[in-house]
Amino acid sequence: MDQPQAKVKITGQEHWTKKGDIKLFLWEKYAGEPEGKKGTVLFVHGSSMGSQPTFDLQVPGRPHSSAMDYFAEQGFDTWCVDMEGYGRSDKHRDIKYDIATGADDLKAATDYILKTRGTRQFLVYGISSGALRGALFAQRHPERVQRIALDAFVWTGEGSPTLDERRKKLRQWESMNRRPIDRAFVQSIFNRDHPGCAEQKVIDAFADAILKLDDSVPTGTYLDMCAKLPVVDPEKITVPTIIMRGQWDGIAGFDDLTAFFKRLPNPDKQFAVMPGISHASFQQINYLMVYHILHSFFTQPEPIYRG
Numbered sequence: 001m002d003q004p005q006a007k008v009k010i011t012g013q014e015h016w017t018k019k020g021d022i023k024l025f026l027w028e029k030y031a032g033e034p035e036g037k038k039g040t041v042l043f044v045h046g047s048s049m050g051s052q053p054t055f056d057l058q059v060p061g062r063p064h065s066s067a068m069d070y071f072a073e074q075g076f077d078t079w080c081v082d083m084e085g086y087g088r089s090d091k092h093r094d095i096k097y098d099i100a101t102g103a104d105d106l107k108a109a110t111d112y113i114l115k116t117r118g119t120r121q122f123l124v125y126g127i128s129s130g131a132l133r134g135a136l137f138a139q140r141h142p143e144r145v146q147r148i149a150l151d152a153f154v155w156t157g158e159g160s161p162t163l164d165e166r167r168k169k170l171r172q173w174e175s176m177n178r179r180p181i182d183r184a185f186v187q188s189i190f191n192r193d194h195p196g197c198a199e200q201k202v203i204d205a206f207a208d209a210i211l212k213l214d215d216s217v218p219t220g221t222y223l224d225m226c227a228k229l230p231v232v233d234p235e236k237i238t239v240p241t242i243i244m245r246g247q248w249d250g251i252a253g254f255d256d257l258t259a260f261f262k263r264l265p266n267p268d269k270q271f272a273v274m275p276g277i278s279h280a281s282f283q284q285i286n287y288l289m290v291y292h293i294l295h296s297f298f299t300q301p302e303p304i305y306r307g
Helices: 051-055 068-072 099-117 130-142 161-175 183-190 200-215 222-225 255-261 287-298
Strands: 010-019 022-031 040-044 077-081 122-127 143-152 179-180 215-219 240-248 269-274
Touching: 010 068, 010 099, 022 068, 022 099, 040 051, 040 068, 040 099, 040 130, 040 269, 051 077, 051 200, 068 287, 099 122, 099 130, 099 222, 122 130, 122 183, 130 143, 130 222, 143 287, 161 222, 179 183, 183 200, 240 255, 240 287, 269 287
Parallel strands: 040 077, 040 122, 122 143, 143 240, 240 269
Antiparallel strands: 010 022, 022 077, 179 215
């Protein structure tokens, strides 16, 4: 792996775009100038938090705590976007904001980045329901995706103890558009699979950042993942793909993922099991290993001979 550039200033810049009359918030970080980068990384957040807490989390004493800072130092232009209903993006529509809505948001975000930076293809990383959003976006718009990483992904939901528990509240998710979140809920993300995978100071900082932006989040992705899977077709995802699965992740059933992986048509594909990781991989003790896997995939040379 390339060593991060020394003492290069990282710039953070907020952007706004519209999906119809809906305002979406985007956040960009880069080292030096945004032009002439190795590539453009688009980070896609999950069901229960906005984008900046997930991908630009600053924790004192935790080197490279921000994934955006890390990949900016490695020479990438990095972006994240708050899905509609989350963070700083609009939340006023009386809908559940499902996986398909998120894929629409990614289309709007990449339209804007194309117009602003001239970027035509993206290195996409999605986690949990963000992986589903990213996969559906890649299925709909393969010309926009150079490579895609699907972390904490789920296909049919088979073999997922977390989703089995969540289905017990299916009627509740169906009855409301938003569900409340609090500090105890954020803590539960790290307790449900394998306690001890994350430092408490990181969990606390994560909770602080999430709750600063939201005290409730949409139910649409929960509803999709409990009752409407599968929402993507692996045979229609034609771009190079890596499946990243934490050793103890309760969402991503191993057999479910390998069945999905087998059906991906592009031979440029990888399956990575991440030891010591549960669900929220960028907030885990082993986060630098996650960065390494992702960086390696994003910088892999394109094959010359394809047969």
